[in-house]
Amino acid sequence: MIGPTTLHVRSINHKNAPTEVREKAHLDPELATRLMDALGGHYADENHDPTASETGCISVIPVSTCNRTEIYLEVTEGTDADALLRRGLTEVGADADIFFSEYATELRDLEAVRHLFGVSSGLESMMLGEPQISAQLKDAYRLARNHHEPGPGLLRAFQGAFRTGKRVRTETRISIGAVSVAFAAVELARKFFDKLCDHRAVLVGAGETGGLAARHFLQHNIGHLVVVNRSLENAELLADTLRAERKAGLDKKAEKNSGGLLAPAPDPAGKCGKISVLPWDQLTAAVAEADVILSTTGATEPVIMPEMVEAAVPRRKGKPLFLLDIAVPRDIHPDVGKISNVFMFGLDDLDGIIQGNLDARAGQVPHAQGIIQEELEEFQQWLEDIDLRPTVAEFKAYLEGLKDKQVGFVRKKQSEEVAIAVDRSLQQFIKKVLGRSVSTLKSAQSREERERDLETLKRIFAPDERD
Amino acid sequence: MIVVMSVFKVLMPMIYLVVWGSYLWLFYTDHPVARRLCTRLAVTAVILHIICMLGKGFVLGRMPMGAPLEFLCALALAMLATYLVIEIRIKAKSTGFLVTGMAFLLIFIGSSFSTTEPEVSVYLDDPGFAGHAILVLFAYTALSLSFLFAVLYLILNRQLMKHQFGLLFRRLPSLDTLERMSVGAVKLGVPLLFASLCLGHLWMYDLADRMDTHMAAMLSPWDPKILISWVILLGYTIGLVGNRFLGWRGKRMNVMAVVAFISVVAAMGLVHHFFPSFHNFKSTEPISTLSGFPESASHILVRCEGGHDR
Numbered sequence: 138m139i140g141p142t143t144l145h146v147r148s149i150n151h152k153n154a155p156t157e158v159r160e161k162a163h164l165d166p167e168l169a170t171r172l173m174d175a176l177g178g179h180y181a182d183e184n185h186d187p188t189a190s191e192t193g194c195i196s197v198i199p200v201s202t203c204n205r206t207e208i209y210l211e212v213t214e215g216t217d218a219d220a221l222l223r224r225g226l227t228e229v230g231a232d233a234d235i236f237f238s239e240y241a242t243e244l245r246d247l248e249a250v251r252h253l254f255g256v257s258s259g260l261e262s263m264m265l266g267e268p269q270i271s272a273q274l275k276d277a278y279r280l281a282r283n284h285h286e287p288g289p290g291l292l293r294a295f296q297g298a299f300r301t302g303k304r305v306r307t308e309t310r311i312s313i314g315a316v317s318v319a320f321a322a323v324e325l326a327r328k329f330f331d332k333l334c335d336h337r338a339v340l341v342g343a344g345e346t347g348g349l350a351a352r353h354f355l356q357h358n359i360g361h362l363v364v365v366n367r368s369l370e371n372a373e374l375l376a377d378t379l380r381a382e383r384k385a386g387l388d389k390k391a392e393k394n395s396g397g398l399l400a401p402a403p404d405p406a407g408k409c410g411k412i413s414v415l416p417w418d419q420l421t422a423a424v425a426e427a428d429v430i431l432s433t434t435g436a437t438e439p440v441i442m443p444e445m446v447e448a449a450v451p452r453r454k455g456k457p458l459f460l461l462d463i464a465v466p467r468d469i470h471p472d473v474g475k476i477s478n479v480f481m482f483g484l485d486d487l488d489g490i491i492q493g494n495l496d497a498r499a500g501q502v503p504h505a506q507g508i509i510q511e512e513l514e515e516f517q518q519w520l521e522d523i524d525l526r527p528t529v530a531e532f533k534a535y536l537e538g539l540k541d542k543q544v545g546f547v548r549k550k551q552s553e554e555v556a557i558a559v560d561r562s563l564q565q566f567i568k569k570v571l572g573r574s575v576s577t578l579k580s581a582q583s584r585e586e587r588e589r590d591l592e593t594l595k596r597i598f599a600p601d602e603r604d
Numbered sequence: 605m606i607v608v609m610s611v612f613k614v615l616m617p618m619i620y621l622v623v624w625g626s627y628l629w630l631f632y633t634d635h636p637v638a639r640r641l642c643t644r645l646a647v648t649a650v651i652l653h654i655i656c657m658l659g660k661g662f663v664l665g666r667m668p669m670g671a672p673l674e675f676l677c678a679l680a681l682a683m684l685a686t687y688l689v690i691e692i693r694i695k696a697k698s699t700g701f702l703v704t705g706m707a708f709l710l711i712f713i714g715s716s717f718s719t720t721e722p723e724v725s726v727y728l729d730d731p732g733f734a735g736h737a738i739l740v741l742f743a744y745t746a747l748s749l750s751f752l753f754a755v756l757y758l759i760l761n762r763q764l765m766k767h768q769f770g771l772l773f774r775r776l777p778s779l780d781t782l783e784r785m786s787v788g789a790v791k792l793g794v795p796l797l798f799a800s801l802c803l804g805h806l807w808m809y810d811l812a813d814r815m816d817t818h819m820a821a822m823l824s825p826w827d828p829k830i831l832i833s834w835v836i837l838l839g840y841t842i843g844l845v846g847n848r849f850l851g852w853r854g855k856r857m858n859v860m861a862v863v864a865f866i867s868v869v870a871a872m873g874l875v876h877h878f879f880p881s882f883h884n885f886k887s888t889e890p891i892s893t894l895s896g897f898p899e900s901a902s903h904i905l906v907r908c909e910g911g912h913d914r
Contacts, residue, residue, distance in 0.1 A: 310634055314774075328764060328773065331780040455854035457761075457779060478855060480764055490769050497774065 142195055142211050144290050145218040146249040147236050150205035151263045154240035162206040162235050166280055169199040172208070173284045175225040192221055195288035198295065200256075200277040202270065204263050208236070209253065209295075211288035219243075250294045250516055254509045257302035259311060265498045266311035266505075271302045293519055301512040308508060311501040314494030318346075319353040321487040321494075322461050326429050327357070329459045329480065334409040337361040338429035341420065341440060343368070343375040346463055347433035351375070354429070355383055358409035365415045365423050367434070372414045380412050425449040430460045432468035439470040446473050453478065463487070525578050528591050532574065535598045536567045609663060612656040617715045619649045620680065620708040627700035631775050634698075642697060646688055646704065653681045653711075667734045669741070676714030680707040682745040690749065690788050696777040699756055699785070703749065732807030739800030744868075746793030747840065751865035753786035754858040761855055783854070786861050787847055794840050801833055828875045836868050 149162040164172065176194045193216030198209040212218045219237070226233035235241065244252050252261070257274055259266040278295050281287060287295065306312050315321035323333075330336045338359045340351050343366040351362055362379070366372035415423050424430060424445050434440055441460070450458065460481045462469040467483065474481035540563040548556040574594065581587035623645045630638035657678070660668040669678035687703040760776050763769075776782065805825060812820040824830075843860055846852035852860070 308636060310636075313634070327778055328760070329779050331778045331784070453854075454851040455856035456851075457854055482767065486767050486769070489767070493769050493774065 142213055142288060142290050143216070143218065144246050144249045144294065145210040145212065145222075146207055146244050146252060147210075147222060148205060148207040148242045148244070148252065149235065149240055150207070150242075150261065152261070153242055158235060158238075158240045159204065159206065161232050162201075162240075164199050164201040164206055164208075164231065168229060168231060169201065169277070169280060170284060171229040172199055172225055172231065173197050173281060175228040176210070176221065192216070192224075194221055194225075196281070196285065196291045197225075198277055198281040198287065198291055200274060202273045205256070205261075207256070209249070209291055211291045247513065247517065250297070251509065251513055253294055253298045254301040254512055257298035258305035258505055258509060259302070260305075260502065260505055260509075264316045265495065266306075266313075266501070267316070268306060268312050271299070271306075274298060274302075289523070293516065297512050297516050301509055304508050304512070305505045309501040309504045311498050311505050314497055316491050316494055316498075318463065318484070318487050318491070319349045321490045322350050322431065322463065323353045323357050325461065325482060325487065325490060326354070326459055329457050330428060333357050333359045333429075335360055336428035337363065337426055338431060339363045339365060339423045339427040341365050341430065341432040341468060342434035342464065343371040344433055344435065347431065348375055348379070350431050350433065350461075350463065351379055352382065354431075355379060355410050355412075356386075359429070360409050361411040361413070363413050363415055363423050363427070365417060365420050367417045369414065369416050376412045376414045383410050383412070421445045421448070425452065428456070428459065430458070430469075432460070432462050433464050434468050435464070436468055437466055439468055441469040441473060443470055443472040443476060446476055446479055450476060450478060461487075522579060524587075525575065525591070528595055529571065529575055529578075532594060532598050533567070533571055536570065540564070540567060606663060609656070609660055612652075612659070613715050616649075616653055616656055616677075617708065617712045619645075619652060620684075620704070620711045623649050623684070624701065624704040624708045627697070627704045631698055631701040632771075634775065639697065642700060643688070643691065646684060646691075646700070650681065650685050650688060653677075653684075657681065667737070669737060673714045673717055676710045678741060679745065680710035680714065682741045683707045683710065683749070686742060686745045686749055686789070686792060689792060690785055694781060694785050694788060696781045696785060698775045698777055699753065699782075702752060702756075730807070730811065732803065732810055736800055736804045736807050739796050739803060743793045743796035743800050746789045746796060747836075747865060747868065750786045750789035750793065750861050753782050753789060754861035754865075757782040757786060757858040758855070758862065761858075779854070783858060786858060787844070790840050790844055790861070794837065794844060797833065797837050797840070801830070801837065804830070828879045829872075832871050832875050836864075836871070839864055839867075 149159060151159065154162070176197045177192050193213045194210065195213060196211040200207045200209065208222060210218050210222060212221060223233045223237060226236060255261045257271060259268065259270055262270050274295070278287075278299075286292075315324040326333065326338075333354065336359065338351075338354055338361070340347050340362060343364055347364075351364070354362060364372045364376050364379075366375075420440070424441065425448060427449075430441065432441060446458065446460075455478060458479045460469055460473060460479065462481065462483045465484070469481060473479060540560070543563065544556055544560045547559045578587060578590050578594070581590055623642070626638055626642040626645050629635060630642050657668055668674045683703055684707045687700065687707075691697055691700060756776060757779060760772060760779060760782065763773055764779075777785075808823050808825070812823050843852070843857075843864065847857060
């Protein structure tokens with residue numbers, strides 16, 4: 138139990154449900170809003186006392202991504218959260234049965250909060266440590282906040298989750314290292330060239346894979362990207378798309394809103410990210426000028442031959458040439474890799490890098506779990522103090538009432554300046570008395586002792602006829 | 605002051621050990637805390653070591669690098685300080701564990717075994733020597749770091765060629781960065797070596813006026829050690845010009861850096877072996893006494909590097 142309320146989460150995710158089940162469970166923003174309407178979350182008491190709809194629901198936050206759909210609920214104590222959720226899902230036309238099938242997991246109170254912290258940190262993600270989930274959680278939270286004020290438990294839990302996620306990503310290496318082929322290609326290239334902005338890449342082929350790899354290279358500010366394709370028209374099309382995306386990405390970056398695009402790294406001088414196109418018959422010339430060659434065509438025979446590369450090598454004066462063949466069947470003749478100062482890699486190499494990075498991320502899990510535990514203990518501390526709040530608020534109101542009376546009295550007898558000075562002085566006095574009282578209440582050795590202390594405080598300062 | 609010096613003597617190796625530990629931690633885990641800490645610790649170690657050396661110099665009344673073990677401590681400082689300059693300029697920390705490890709070993713040996721006051725030449729009290737020796741120390745340290753970074757370049761180059769993606773692949777900076785570090789070290793070393801040679805020449809002529817004729821006759825700008833130093837300077841300068849204007853890059857440049865440093869060590873070793881007399885100032889008598897009694901030159905204790913009296 139979270140104070141006078143309870144927290145629940147029902148989760149369908151990649152660990153317990155196949156894709157088709159996750160698809161059925163998906164809640165788009167419109168459906169999520171309707172679910173919030175149906176459940177009637179409306180915590181909005183100005184004194185921050187939990188108030189609930191007639192259904193007993195204080196707050197609901199649905200989170201839905203491609204790998205998980207989770208519904209976080211805060212309800213008043215004694216409310217049947219399952220029945221409430223089933224009714225709400227049925228009312229909005231969602232498949233309620235899925236959320237109560239063997240594919241769903243249910244967690245309560247602290248376990249629900251621990252799960253949320255794990256999700257926010259990327260520990261529950263399919264790609265361990267992936268950072269996207271943090272933004273997705275924030276979107277879900279924002280949607281819920283626009284609908285209703287979250288209850289104290291969910292508010293605190295989500296704020297804690299965002300903080301935990303940030304800490305895990307900054308204090309551990311759980312999000313470091315490429316775990317996708319396109320990003321691994323960039324990571325590998327960066328083992329050769331520190332600043333990609335000073336280098337020229339040639340993309341051979343204008344297909345989907347090539348486009349994705351090109352986007353990652355542009356995101357890391359490759360100096361000049363040359364697209365070479367058998368169909369010049371397709372190359373031009375890809376180049377135009379990449380230019381438009383880069384411009385949009387830079388604009389969004391300027392607005393500090395990365396959006397869904399691969400936002401490029403800052404490029405204040407604007408000297409990186411040039412994109413141009415060359416016809417297929419100039420492939421040899423393009424290879425001769427390149428530092429990085431990415432080949433992704435659908436050709437059945439190699440298109441980059443040793444003699445093309447051999448011709449380019451002497452001009453490089455010892456600088457390494459990086460070739461990446463991510464086509465199947467391969468685009469680059471195997472003998473190219475035997476040329477001095479030429480480094481040729483393929484899909485198997487990228488898989489090796491990805492696996493190494495995933496293993497390194499897995500090694501960070503205990504550290505991340507330690508951070509989650511720390512944050513959870515803080516949440517638990519907050520929970521333990523939650524019962525103090527009404528009494529402390531009452532005590533504060535009582536003291537402020539006395540202060541106002543005294544200040545009013547001074548104002549009648551003395552000047553306004555004196556009254557302001559007295560007011561300030563008494564404010565300081567109240568602050569000190571409250572601080573001391575709260576710390577004394579917190580230091581109680583047992584729950585019984587704390588309740589006894591609270592009761593005494595209430596009796597001492599309860600308003601009576603003498604006031 | 606002597607008590608403070610004794611404390612520093614114990615403290616400095618420990619500080620170097622902590623610095624090495626932080627760089628090792630960074631290398632193995634790439635932990636953000638290690639990333640933040642290591643450079644700060646290294647800077648602190650350098651500052652403390654400089655204070656320690658100044659204090660020791662004040663107590664001894666001479667530069668504390670005349671004896672071999674003192675020299676090791678000074679070498680540790682030079683190594684760490686030169687590395688820090690390169691690290692801060694290039695912004696690459698992952699090679700620090702090697703340099704700081706070597707610096708720790710040097711200071712550990714230098715601090716652990718220096719028990720009695722060593723006998724050092726009176727010529728080494730001279731300020732001219734101080735400047736010359738410090739410049740030489742930093743110059744050759746920079747060249748040795750260039751060698752180290754070039755070796756790391758060749759190791760990473762080989763790993764990439766063999767498609768091995770282990771710890772070194774993950775932790776070492778890019779080939780580009782390693783090359784910049786190697787070239788950066790040479791860019792530091794060449795002007796320092798040039799300055800040290802110039803100062804050495806000036807000091808030599810100044811010293812010749814004050815010492816007895818027999819010893820003064822041994823001082824010559826055509827000494828093999830000086831000549832070889834000029835050749836080294838010329839070789840590294842050509843390398844820098846090639847890198848800057850002729851586009852010498854990559855594996856070839858780094859192989860050259862490795863070969864150059866091995867040649868330096870070999871040449872110095874050979875010259876040291878076959879021409880041991882020069883750069884050997886192991887007289888313990890004051891300069892004024894020496895210059896006042898030129899006929900006593902044969903009694904001056906000038907030891908060869910091997911310890912033979914001459």
